Amino acid sequence: MPEVYKFGGASIRDADAIRHLGELLTRQVPPPRALVVSAMGKTTNALEALLDAARGDDSGGYRERLAALRDDHLGVAAALFGTDAPVAADLERLLAALDAAHRRHRDAPYPVHYDHTVGFGELLSTTLVAAWLDEIGLATRWCDARELIVTDDRHQAAGIVWDETCARLTALATRDQRLLITQGFIGATAAGAMTTLGREGSDFSAAILAHCLDAEGLTIWKDVPGVFNADPRRVDNARQLERLSYAEAVEQSWHGAKVIHPRTLAPLQRKAIPLTVRSFLEPEATPSRIGPEPGDGDRVPACILRDDQRLLDIRPADFRFMDEGCLGEVLGHLARHGLHANFLECEAMRLRLAIDARPRACRELLDDLGEAYRVEETCGLTLLTLRHPDAALRQALVGDLPVVTEKATASTAQWLLPSDACPERWRLP
Template sequence: MPEIYKFGGASIKDAEAIRRLGELLSRHDLHPRALVVSAMGKTTNALEALLDAARGDEPGPYRERLEALRDDHLAVAKTLFDSGSAAEADLERLLEELDAAHRAHCDAPYPMHYDQTVGFGELLSTTLVAAWLNEIGLPTRWCDARELIVTDDHHQAAGVDWRETCNRLQTLANEEEALLLTQGFIGATAGGTMTTLGREGSDFSAAILAHCLDAPGLTIWKDVTGVFNADPGRFDNARQLERLSYAEAVEQSWHGAKVIHPRTLAPLQRKAIPLTVRSFLEPGATPSRIGPEPGDGDRQPACILRDDQRLLDISPADFRFMDEACLGEVLGLLARHGLHANYLACEAMRLRLAINDDAAKCAALLADLRGDYRVECREGLTLLTVRHPGDGLLQLLSGDMPVVAEQCSATTAQRLFPSDACPTAWHLPD
């Protein structure tokens, strides 16, 4: 069984990028069993804006955004294919399905309506990519992930029915000789209602396929050469990590490293399937590999930044200890509102949490906490997490910036700073 490949939105952002993808698969003797492809470029953001317009009172903005989405995708089709191509017809059909979904679900709860909207980005992009690969002589079968990945109905973060998903994928793979191409990020309930696996969930989709098909490996193609010990866009001397273990990759993803989606690694680890991260812009460059054994990435310091953080100081209103019952209640509310504790420190009568500053979710959480708890809130913060910090590294990175909160363990150190005090470009000490 050949490997599974996953390509993100940057690799198919326009017609030229789709052509480059076809050349990559043709010229480099690459023979994957299946491709998982994300939405084009900024399409997911455009669909989220379309959703907001659909739930508004004025029909005009919705129609304008839908037409802009249509124009963007049809322009790519017209560049790649002759006028009146089958790809154009397929795109029009999907856009009509999207429009009908808005009419059917406009009064549904937001998470459910979200999934019926945003998942169309991947359906549109894969329609174009499959048509182009067939056009250049790479036999490709477009597969609808809604018929392959079976989930529960937890919209925006659906759980996978592994047994049924494996059955469907294995049946398809046994029947089909062509390259299988499907969508990342989406699935469907057993009844056929579309669901999504969480923002940026296409990596997880690829891991699902690799797990269910017992693939010998999964390769995720990015616009960077691999996994780095810091964001190259924020740190001027970030270094690539050539090898790291599943455990270290999970730690870094959990703390906010953006190269690998946090849910990706567990299904690979269960079957010891190695993950390779490599560049579609520089396919010959040395990639990064993640697997069961530790590597250089398990020892080197790694720095992760999270902006737009909100620090909550939570204390029981009746002067109780912040004991197991209180912790369970507070963390349960956090999960209920879809929030993640990026920083967590507990004292006798105080729990400190740093969370992403999502205004609507934070407001709902605070409403549920107040009454039983006193809550103080500070906004506009940046969280720095350092894995394997070593002696003095955190202090060297912090300089003279004011520290709002901090905690350290043998393997991980964290500090929160006012965002306006942070540098625009960071530098790792030599």
């Protein structure tokens, strides 16, 4: 089975980018079997703001944001196809469905309302991309991921029902030989409730397709040529890693490296499907490859930065030990609100963890912890994680910076630092 391709929002941010995507696909020999596409540009952020406006009873703000979303997508359609293009009617139907979903779910719990709102970004983008590919002569089959990716009902971070998902995808690929194009990030329960797979989850969607279709490989097309040992936008001398193992890629993505979504690699590893990260801006540039065998990326020190961190120092209010029961309770609350412990350190009577500073989720987490725990918060932090560090690297990056807390294992060291004390640009030794 040929490869599965995934394109992120930057690769379809406007009409010119979609044209470029079409040109790139026409040059691929053999062509991919399936295409997974994210929402356009910053659409997911716009939909999250739309949701907040809706739930805040700001009807004027909601309508203005919905109109802006409509203008963005219809503007791209007009730039690609001219006025009165048939795809415009398809976009209007989706926008009407989005508005109806908002009204239907506005009193539902936030995670349910979130999934029935934010997932529309991918439905809109794939409608545009599929229409353009058909326009340039690439026969496509637009597929609704809600009919293919079957999940449980854990909204905002849904789990996959693998047997049913594989059965549906295999049946579709058998009966239709056209290029399959579908949405990243979204799925649905067996009962049809829309779900999402976690923020930035389109990579995971592509891995699901590759796994179920027994693809020869998965290629994720990015605006960078591959995986780096640090973010080249923040670290002056970051270097590209040409090869690294599934295990090392999982470690780096779990700690916050942004090139690959953390859930992407498990379904690929189970079938030894290689993952290639390639630049859609420079498709001939040397890519990065992730597979079963270790490579240079398993040895080279890596630097990972996460901003906007909030440190929670949690202690049982009744002077209990922070035992397995307390840990399970606290981490269960964390999972329910879609939060990830980026830093975690446990002592006899305290648990310290760092989470992304997402105001709504953090507020709801603290409400859940309630009177059973005393919580002290420290905000405005940056989490620095080093993989395979040596003494010279630790000194060069941390040096005399004020450290809020730190921990280290044989292969990983982490520091929580005040963001206002960190340099704007970092440099590896």
